[in-house]
Amino acid sequence: MKPLTLTVSPDFMPDYIAGWYIFNTWLQRQLDVNIHLDLYSDFAEQRKAIAEDSVDLIYANPFDAAMLVREKGFTAIAAPKGKPDEVVLAVPAASSIMSVEELSEGVQVMSTDDPVVNLIGMMMIESADLHGENTQVQMVDSYVLVAKALFQEQAEVGFFLEEAYHNLSAFVKSQLRVLLSSQIHVVTHVLLAGPALAERHDDLQHCLVNMLELEKGKGVLESMGLSGWQAQTQEDTEFMIDLMDTLS
Amino acid sequence: MQDIRPDDVVAGSDEQVLVYHDGSSRKVLVVEKEVPFPEGKLIVSRTDPQGIITHGNQSFVEMSGFTEDELIGQPHNILRHPDMPKAAFQELWDTLSRGEKWSGYVKNLRKDGAYYWVLTTVVANIRHGEVVGYTSVRRKPSRQRIAECIEHYRELRAKELV
Numbered sequence: 384m385k386p387l388t389l390t391v392s393p394d395f396m397p398d399y400i401a402g403w404y405i406f407n408t409w410l411q412r413q414l415d416v417n418i419h420l421d422l423y424s425d426f427a428e429q430r431k432a433i434a435e436d437s438v439d440l441i442y443a444n445p446f447d448a449a450m451l452v453r454e455k456g457f458t459a460i461a462a463p464k465g466k467p468d469e470v471v472l473a474v475p476a477a478s479s480i481m482s483v484e485e486l487s488e489g490v491q492v493m494s495t496d497d498p499v500v501n502l503i504g505m506m507m508i509e510s511a512d513l514h515g516e517n518t519q520v521q522m523v524d525s526y527v528l529v530a531k532a533l534f535q536e537q538a539e540v541g542f543f544l545e546e547a548y549h550n551l552s553a554f555v556k557s558q559l560r561v562l563l564s565s566q567i568h569v570v571t572h573v574l575l576a577g578p579a580l581a582e583r584h585d586d587l588q589h590c591l592v593n594m595l596e597l598e599k600g601k602g603v604l605e606s607m608g609l610s611g612w613q614a615q616t617q618e619d620t621e622f623m624i625d626l627m628d629t630l631s
Numbered sequence: 632m633q634d635i636r637p638d639d640v641v642a643g644s645d646e647q648v649l650v651y652h653d654g655s656s657r658k659v660l661v662v663e664k665e666v667p668f669p670e671g672k673l674i675v676s677r678t679d680p681q682g683i684i685t686h687g688n689q690s691f692v693e694m695s696g697f698t699e700d701e702l703i704g705q706p707h708n709i710l711r712h713p714d715m716p717k718a719a720f721q722e723l724w725d726t727l728s729r730g731e732k733w734s735g736y737v738k739n740l741r742k743d744g745a746y747y748w749v750l751t752t753v754v755a756n757i758r759h760g761e762v763v764g765y766t767s768v769r770r771k772p773s774r775q776r777i778a779e780c781i782e783h784y785r786e787l788r789a790k791e792l793v
Contacts, residue, residue, distance in 0.1 A: 484774070507671070509750070510771040566671045568688070621758065622766070626675065629732065629752035629768035 386417035387579060388437060392444040392572060393423050394497045396550065402606030403442075409603045413590045414583060426496055439577045440587075444468075445570045446498035449624040452617075457575035458584060459620035461591040461612035467571045469545040470503040472562040475533050483563055486511045486540060492520045493529045493538035499627070503565050504542030506630045527551065534558040569623055573615050588614055634658035639696075640744035647713040651706075652720070661713060664745040666694065674749060674769040680762055682707045696742035707767070712740035716787035727755055727765065736772055736780040748777050 389410070391403050400422070407420040418440065423429035430447070432438055433455065443451055445468055451457040474480050486508055494501055505515065521538065523529055526547040532538045534555075545564060548556075574591065576584055591612040594600035604611060634657055637644070644660035651657070668674075669690055676687040684702050692699045695710060702709065708720075715738055726733040732754040738746050749769035756764045 506770055510668075510773050512773045512775055563671050566669075567673050569675070618758075621756070622677075625754050625756055625766045626673075626768055628754050629766065630770075 386419040387439040388421050389418050389440040389442075390421050390423060390429060390432065390438050391442045392447070393425055393429055394444060394495070394500075394544065395442070396547065396608060398550075399606070399608045402603070402608065405606050406603050409599060410590070413597065414586060416583070426498060436577075439579045440574070441577075442572055442574050444497065444499055444572060445623055445627060446502060448573055448575060448620055449627065451575050451577075452620055452624060456578050458581070459615040459617050460574045460576050460584065460588050462571045462573045462615040462619070463609045464611040464613050466546070466609065467568050468499050468503075469567060469570075470500050470507065470565045471543040471545050471548040472504060472507055472564075473530075473533065473541050473543060473548065473559045474539060474562050475536060476558050476560045478539065478560065480539065480562065483508055484511050486513060488513070488517045490518050490540060491538040492518050492540055492542065493532040494520060494522055494542040495524065495526060495529060496522050497544060499570060500542050500544050502627065502630055503567065503570070507563055507565060508540070527555070530555045530559060569626060571623070573620055573623075574612070575620075635660045635742065635744065639742050644744045649708075649711055649713055651708055651711075652717070659713060659740060660744045661740065661746075662744040666741060666745050666747045668747060668749065668769075668771040669694065670771070675766070676702075676707070677756070677764055677766050678707050679764050682765070684709075685764065694739075694741070694747055696745075701742075710739040710741075712738045712746050714738050714746075714781075714784060714788065716784050717791055718787050719784070723753060727753060730755065736776055737769070738780075738784070748772050748780075750776070 389407055404420055407418055411418050423432065433451065441451065480486060490513060494504060523532065526543050529541040529543060530551055533541045540562065576587060580587065590597060592614050594604055595611050637660060640660040640662065644662045647659055647661055649657050649659055672690045674690045674694055676691045677685050679685055684705050684707055687699065687702055692702060695702060719735055723733045723735065732752055734752040737749050737751045739749060740746055750772040751767055751769045753765050753767045755762045756766055
């Protein structure tokens with residue numbers, strides 16, 4: 384029987400790559416199924432795999448959850464505990480910009496290809512009458528490069544996933560200043576299962592929600608930078624998708 | 632829906648009567664005091680298909696000045712400010728009934744008579760092909776757009792009063 388395929392949203396922290404491999408091994412033992420972990424270097428490559436139905440289980444970026452649930456029939460299993468996707472807008476420490484409203488037309492924005500960070504980031508500068516057509520958005524491969532571009536004054540404002548911003552070194556952060564942090568709370572990555580796993584939905588949810596109590600579960604979670612999973616109902620995910628639809 | 636009571640309102644209020652689309656009316660007390668939109672947050676609420684509030688996030692409750700218990704089960708127009716033209720809400724419902732999402736600038740009334748401006752987007756919650764409710768998400772609006780809306784809404788209101 385062909386193994387199932389697990390993949391992870393390409394925006395996970397590089398420090399946790401090994402953790403996802405450990406999780407995959409742990410999960411296979413718990414469910415007694417063959418699962419192969421495929422990691423993609425960018426969102427475009429991962430979306431191509433999803434379009435080709437090559438993914439059965441995915442730790443999905445909230446932006447991609449809409450397509451997975453509504454077009455590909457994926458169902459919600461669990462979301463990481465206490466880990467919403469929040470966004471930080473940062474400027475160079477010496478910038479004269481003190482509020483979003485001081486950003487002006489033609490502003491140079493530096494970001495990565497993370498679709499949810501870009502969606503929320505653009506929403507946060509909207510109050511300055513800024514949008515895709517009157518801003519210059521440049522994308523780089525990592526948040527470290529976003530930070531570098533800011534303190535080299537190649538951009539006036541940068542969009543960061545909050546977790547990534549706080550993981551920057553103290554030296555890098557000392558050269559930046561937080562302009563605004565989002566506090567949306569309900570937008571989160573979510574583990575979704577495809578139709579091939581429909582019959583194992585309850586088993587999968589049970590073992591994730593109880594992972595802390597299961598053998599080696601705590602250590603595996605730590606290796607992924609997570610404190611646990613909380614059950615995510617289909618309606619929780621549908622609500623998040625509706626909410627993001629209003630922002631797009 | 633209950634009238635706003637004088638005890639709930641800050642000093643210097645002006646009494647006005649709102650007449651809703653179904654012919655019902657409500658006495659409200661209005662003061663010229665704007666409450667700023669909470670930075671970095673979204674104000675989120677959900678209603679059933681008839682526009683009755685079923686859920687609101689913490690920002691929704693805090694900005695309204697009501698308690699959560701006072702909001703749940705009430706029509707969404709409990710937040711209607713008398714400066715809002717009826718035409719704006721007619722456009723909202725017409726847009727939603729075409730199956731599209733609606734966005735617009737809205738001046739909302741708080742329980743204490745003050746107000747807050749929002750950029751609102753409303754989408755239908757479609758489950759298994761049926762509309763089971765609506766989600767309304769408000770974000771911080773641009774002051775430039777608000778200034779334009781104040782003028783535009785004043786004109787619309789004047790036409791409605793003729």
